[in-house]
Amino acid sequence: MELYEAMSTLRAVRRLKPDPIPDDVQGRILNAATWAPTGGNVQPWRMVAVTDADKKQTLEDLYRPYWEAYIPGYESKMKNMPEEVQASTNRALDAGTYLANHMHEVPLIAVFCFNPGIMTITDIDQPRTSVVGGGSVYPAVQNFLLSCRNEGLGCVLTTLLCYEEPAVKELLGIPEDWYTCAHVPVGYPVLGGHGSISRRGIDEMVSFNSWR
Amino acid sequence: MELYEAMSTLRAVRRLKPDPIPDDVQGRILNAATWAPTGGNVQPWRMVAVTDADKKQTLEDLYRPYWEAYIPGYESKMKNMPEEVQASTNRALDAGTYLANHMHEVPLIAVFCFNPGIMTITDIDQPRTSVVGGGSVYPAVQNFLLSCRNEGLGCVLTTLLCYEEPAVKELLGIPEDWYTCAHVPVGYPVLGGHGSISRRGIDEMVSFNSWR
Numbered sequence: 001m002e003l004y005e006a007m008s009t010l011r012a013v014r015r016l017k018p019d020p021i022p023d024d025v026q027g028r029i030l031n032a033a034t035w036a037p038t039g040g041n042v043q044p045w046r047m048v049a050v051t052d053a054d055k056k057q058t059l060e061d062l063y064r065p066y067w068e069a070y071i072p073g074y075e076s077k078m079k080n081m082p083e084e085v086q087a088s089t090n091r092a093l094d095a096g097t098y099l100a101n102h103m104h105e106v107p108l109i110a111v112f113c114f115n116p117g118i119m120t121i122t123d124i125d126q127p128r129t130s131v132v133g134g135g136s137v138y139p140a141v142q143n144f145l146l147s148c149r150n151e152g153l154g155c156v157l158t159t160l161l162c163y164e165e166p167a168v169k170e171l172l173g174i175p176e177d178w179y180t181c182a183h184v185p186v187g188y189p190v191l192g193g194h195g196s197i198s199r200r201g202i203d204e205m206v207s208f209n210s211w212r
Numbered sequence: 213m214e215l216y217e218a219m220s221t222l223r224a225v226r227r228l229k230p231d232p233i234p235d236d237v238q239g240r241i242l243n244a245a246t247w248a249p250t251g252g253n254v255q256p257w258r259m260v261a262v263t264d265a266d267k268k269q270t271l272e273d274l275y276r277p278y279w280e281a282y283i284p285g286y287e288s289k290m291k292n293m294p295e296e297v298q299a300s301t302n303r304a305l306d307a308g309t310y311l312a313n314h315m316h317e318v319p320l321i322a323v324f325c326f327n328p329g330i331m332t333i334t335d336i337d338q339p340r341t342s343v344v345g346g347g348s349v350y351p352a353v354q355n356f357l358l359s360c361r362n363e364g365l366g367c368v369l370t371t372l373l374c375y376e377e378p379a380v381k382e383l384l385g386i387p388e389d390w391y392t393c394a395h396v397p398v399g400y401p402v403l404g405g406h407g408s409i410s411r412r413g414i415d416e417m418v419s420f421n422s423w424r
Binding site for chain 2: 002007030034040045123130146159163173201208
């Protein structure tokens, strides 16, 4: 698939079939993640690809309460949205609830891990939340998402399971100095899958030489 | 360009010509960034695209000392590397020094900003460095890099200027509640530009169901 077609149609797909992912397809999406750039080419991330039924069920059980707690906050934000946006947001929330109840069925949950001890985190001393460690992981996550889109697989970047990081680490045997930062359920779409996306344009997102 | 060709040949290009970027090309790389997914589709990032000669010179002057301080640490790590890796690392360091002395000439430096106040940072309370805020910015950075590669433009993701965030914010008029997380110099390559990359493969990066 052409690059811009993949990017411009990569949307969150939360209704996923339990159908298995063929080995060659799975190999290509995993490989795409490894191609991403990282600081100093250290590749300070790893993925645990969860396919085991019991472990997927445990991840779903850990995830669901956080999704359910997330909905009311979102619904209160929606009151100020235009009607059209409310409708599409409602559809997204319904799809999120579907995912929260069917995550155990998806063929693959990709758990991205990182090791801050081998990263150069240049904003660590700034008096605000650090994000730079993410610069050596989320490009790999984005490659993975784009590759799923290319292969006709639905997927969505989730981070709610970070609230349950100790339990996830124990479940998957993740060592003490490695942590989790993204959980991507992957599977063939139940409905239309990827398609048109709604984003702010360049005029709102980019300014030249000073803030605006 | 086909998606996997772009991903598998996206390497850091640090020797960049001063030649201008045509408006249509620039529009496409900026647009590609806006397509990226973000938590709750909030798009809590912005880009300041720096093209002004004086501001580029100031960014270079802020950057250079950190690059020069970075080299000795890297050289000491190199002593334990195989000879072949040492040679390629030396070439990368030379290219980095070239960039540190020519950043003022590149046609565009993309400064990515983010606002943690409008992000849901799910790992904020974990007893380790937070990275999840990066999950709503670095996918956009990766789209931008892939798009540069698609357009024949060289580019490299840098974060050293985060050490000088207050000075960068003042230079570009970035508001108090927005911060910086990536600085991407962009231009046509002096040498071969993008090409083969060296990465760990799936066997080292991915395990199934438990750490390994």
